[in-house]
Amino acid sequence: MSLPRAASLTLLALALAALVAPWPFTSPAVGERVVRLTARQFAFDPPQVEVAQGERVVLELTSADVVHGLYLDGYDIELKVDPGQRARASFIADQVGTFRMRCSVTCGPLHPFMIGELKVRPAGGGARILLGASLATLAGLVGLRDDDEALRD
Amino acid sequence: MKRSGTEGFELTARPWLRRLLVSRWPQWSLMAVALAFFAYVVLAGFFGTPVGNRNIAITLVWIAWWAALVLVLVPVGGRLWCSICPIPAPGEWLQRGGLMASDGRRTRGLKRRWPRRLRSLWLQNAGFLALALFSAVILTTPRVTAWVLLGLVLLAVAVSLVFERRAFCRYLCPVGGFIGIYALAAPLALRVRDPDVCRTHPTKDCYRGNAQGFGCPWMTYPGTLDRNADCGLCLECLRTCPLDNVTVVLQPLGADLGPRRGRPPLSIDEAYKGFILLAAALVYGAVMMGPWSALKDAAFQVGSGPWFLYAAGLLLLALLLLPGLYLLAAWIGDRLARRPAGGLRRGFLLAATGLIPLGLGGWIAFSLGFLFANGSYVLSTLSDPLGWGWDLLGTAGLAWRPALTGLVPALQGAALVAGLAWATRLTSRAFAETTESRRAALRRAAPVLLLQAALGAALMGVML
Ligand code: SF4
Ligand code: SF4
Numbered sequence: 029m030s031l032p033r034a035a036s037l038t039l040l041a042l043a044l045a046a047l048v049a050p051w052p053f054t055s056p057a058v059g060e061r062v063v064r065l066t067a068r069q070f071a072f073d074p075p076q077v078e079v080a081q082g083e084r085v086v087l088e089l090t091s092a093d094v095v096h097g098l099y100l101d102g103y104d105i106e107l108k109v110d111p112g113q114r115a116r117a118s119f120i121a122d123q124v125g126t127f128r129m130r131c132s133v134t135c136g137p138l139h140p141f142m143i144g145e146l147k148v149r150p151a152g153g154g155a156r157i158l159l160g161a162s163l164a165t166l167a168g169l170v171g172l173r174d175d176d177e178a179l180r181d
Numbered sequence: 182m183k184r185s186g187t188e189g190f191e192l193t194a195r196p197w198l199r200r201l202l203v204s205r206w207p208q209w210s211l212m213a214v215a216l217a218f219f220a221y222v223v224l225a226g227f228f229g230t231p232v233g234n235r236n237i238a239i240t241l242v243w244i245a246w247w248a249a250l251v252l253v254l255v256p257v258g259g260r261l262w263c264s265i266c267p268i269p270a271p272g273e274w275l276q277r278g279g280l281m282a283s284d285g286r287r288t289r290g291l292k293r294r295w296p297r298r299l300r301s302l303w304l305q306n307a308g309f310l311a312l313a314l315f316s317a318v319i320l321t322t323p324r325v326t327a328w329v330l331l332g333l334v335l336l337a338v339a340v341s342l343v344f345e346r347r348a349f350c351r352y353l354c355p356v357g358g359f360i361g362i363y364a365l366a367a368p369l370a371l372r373v374r375d376p377d378v379c380r381t382h383p384t385k386d387c388y389r390g391n392a393q394g395f396g397c398p399w400m401t402y403p404g405t406l407d408r409n410a411d412c413g414l415c416l417e418c419l420r421t422c423p424l425d426n427v428t429v430v431l432q433p434l435g436a437d438l439g440p441r442r443g444r445p446p447l448s449i450d451e452a453y454k455g456f457i458l459l460a461a462a463l464v465y466g467a468v469m470m471g472p473w474s475a476l477k478d479a480a481f482q483v484g485s486g487p488w489f490l491y492a493a494g495l496l497l498l499a500l501l502l503l504p505g506l507y508l509l510a511a512w513i514g515d516r517l518a519r520r521p522a523g524g525l526r527r528g529f530l531l532a533a534t535g536l537i538p539l540g541l542g543g544w545i546a547f548s549l550g551f552l553f554a555n556g557s558y559v560l561s562t563l564s565d566p567l568g569w570g571w572d573l574l575g576t577a578g579l580a581w582r583p584a585l586t587g588l589v590p591a592l593q594g595a596a597l598v599a600g601l602a603w604a605t606r607l608t609s610r611a612f613a614e615t616t617e618s619r620r621a622a623l624r625r626a627a628p629v630l631l632l633q634a635a636l637g638a639a640l641m642g643v644m645l
């Protein structure tokens with residue numbers, strides 16, 4: 029493998045890691061966070077929730093209209109709630125990142141898009157994306173030298 | 182510099198594969214199966230449950246077919262889907278006067294030539310945008326999906342009766358526009374072995390048709406074909422060429438996205454297709470995968486005030502904002518490079534090169550998220566296609582469950598990173614090959630590369 033290609037592939041891997049790999053700088057928080065969510069067609073309220081890594085999160089779900097569910101990506105947690113009732117689940121937010129909360133009970137036309145977000149800090153959100161995009165651009169530029177060499181040969 | 186003629190790995194060098202492709206049976210059978218599914222989907226849309234994710238019209242089209250198209254067929258096979266697409270089939274059979282006619286010397290219909298002024302992607306661009314404004318409704322409402330599909334077939338039949346060949350596919354089909362532009366990134370390609378053989382061949386059977394098959398339905402002359410966008414992989418020229426000069430190859434990555442004889446890889450209508458599709462990827466990502474419910478409601482409530490705002494926003498982004506940003510970046514580059522050859526117009530078109538890998542990466546990331554989150558609906562609706570409580574395969578009761586939620590963000594991230602890196606590479610290469618000096622090329626490209634990185638970051642922010 030040529031040097032530019034190897035460098036380009038390395039940069040690609042780093043870009044991906046910057047975007048999705050577990051963030052190494054953690055300061056595990058302790059404590060409990062009660063997150064109260066109201067589901068209604070077709071949203072969770074509040075739509076975005078942020079907690080700190082290591083916190084014990086208690087999800088409390090109520091519904092304002094019809095039967096809804098909540099499935100939390102990454103943590104594989106599911107709740108179902110009838111209108112006027114309350115459902116609870118608790119877990120330790122040990123994985124860092126942004127996880128979608130999706131309604132898991134068909135509740136109407138926009139049901140597949142009924143999505144909320146749970147962000148577990150320190151996700152470094154903006155910094156990650158900046159770093160990922162820069163590294164990917166760099167990978168493309170470094171790879172270019174490969175074309176030059178191929179042309180010269 | 183790119184020229185026509187083959188480079189890369191020749192698939193049709195294998196006699197058995199060549200026979201398989203020349204024969205009409207395999208392709209026709211796949212098309213017939215696709216048409217049967219198509220009819221099934223339209224009927225299900227009209228008579229099945231109005232609940233989208235319980236109706237096979239929605240799950241088969243917008244989850245299974247869409248994912249197959251965006252994740253596999255287009256990135257690898259380019260216009261492969263066009264070669265078995267059921268939408269133009271009835272019209273084409275009418276034109277040819279038979280379900281499996283092969284004599285290209287006899288065709289029916291008025292056979293008008295497609296008006297010269299309309300030989301571009303502008304109608305297709307408008308059609309795609311028109312559908313895009315209603316996509317939240319189309320995607321979730323079986324009856325609307327059925328009407329759209331039926332409408333496309335009827336339009337295709339009407340166009341086939343009035344105009345010659347596949348004018349509908351080439352100039353009107355909104356899906357065809359999506360496939361065509363991203364097919365430029367695909368390795369699978371149909372080309373001629375030796376363009377000189379074509380130049381000196383007087384009868385040009387591939388364009389006119391002969392007893393073995395029809396003249397190019399896509400109104401392309403294979404002898405100079407050098408890019409995937411213009412070829413529907415219908416394989417007719419493989420059948421008609423008496424000199425055995427046509428071949429199917431796997432070409433090197435990005436071969437269609439280099440400058441063509443010193444000209445930018447994309448024309449202005451194609452660049453706009455790229456803007457429209459990139460805008461759609463960003464907006465759909467935000468609407469369908471984001472947590473913003475007001476945006477979702479706006480996209481869904483067609484005709485309401487918020488919907489008009491949403492529609493205006495989408496149009497603005499696709500037609501003014503993105504092209505404007507690219508124009509600005511190209512203008513700055515033009516100044517930095519002290520007005521290089523070709524000027525601003527060429528700089529703008531060169532800058533658009535990266536829209537293809539960047540947009541394709543965005544669409545792949547979007548489709549990955551959608552497929553793995555909602556794929557289980559396909560399985561349950563296979564057993565209960567109309568939402569009437571059937572259980573044909575025993576999968577009707579399958580609970581909805583997103584798959585691989587830990588892995589999907591990594592896959593999406595990989596698609597976006599690869600798309601941005603490839604866009605950077607192709608854009609810089611395009612500038613380098615058409616600008617006098619290395620230094621001028623770099624200055625000319627720098628602002629564009631920066632803009633591309635920012636748009637890549639925007640896609641990452643929306644999808645991840
Ligand atoms: S018939 Fe064959 S050789 Fe003749 S112009 Fe067409 S592809 Fe070329
Ligand atoms: S006839 Fe040949 S060039 Fe024309 S669309 Fe079919 S495969 Fe492509």
Ligand SMILES: [Cu+2]
Pocket residue numbers: 096097131132133134135136139140142
């Ligand atoms: Cu729901």
